[in-house]
Amino acid sequence: GEKVEQHESTLSVREGDSAVINCTYTDTASSYFPWYKQEAGKSLHFVIDIRSNVDRKQSQRLTVLLDKKAKRFSLHITATQPEDSAIYFCAASPHQGGRALIFGTGTTVSVSP
């Protein structure tokens, strides 16, 4: 079955710098790739997603890149702020929708002043 590997387990950045989290997946049929943020003691909060018909999507300070050939996708956070500190999870849906998500193991992002 599909496996999603999240390459960075922790990421420490200075406020104002950029952060990049990388994920790879195994199933070429995967077509939907969301990202979730989990703050301490809270549940998962959707932040951004990308579908396989595009290779880039931006929402304010967040950009997701998708490289289908390499089966790799990444989350870029620019101008980081302390409130960006959280655990970020990447995920993949192994079909054209209608399937549960397979999650990566999470990246703890710490933004220091």
Add this chain to the structure above:
Amino acid sequence: DAGVTQTPRHEVAEKGQTIILKCEPVSGHNDLFWYRQTKIQGLELLSYFRSKSLMEDGGAFKDRFKAEMLNSSFSTLKIQPTEPKDSAVYLCASSLTGRDTQYFGPGTRLLVL
């Protein structure tokens, strides 16, 4: 708009007990998911319903875990009998359709003694 609600938020059970966790999806959503989150295993699928029909279940959870959708706006997850290894956060999520964003509830934190 009310998001996904889960009750109880915390549950403590003795080994061997039966517990029932409850979830109400976002009104109008057709897909409902149960996931389990632990530090070691990460996020794992327990069950996925579409329009009240079971579409997927996590193979490792079949014997003691049973999720049901009694109607389109209410789901339960029964664990019977509980074991200490079931201690985890149980997350419910819903989406409009299988191709849409999944929104997560606050979770139920279960501790089995």
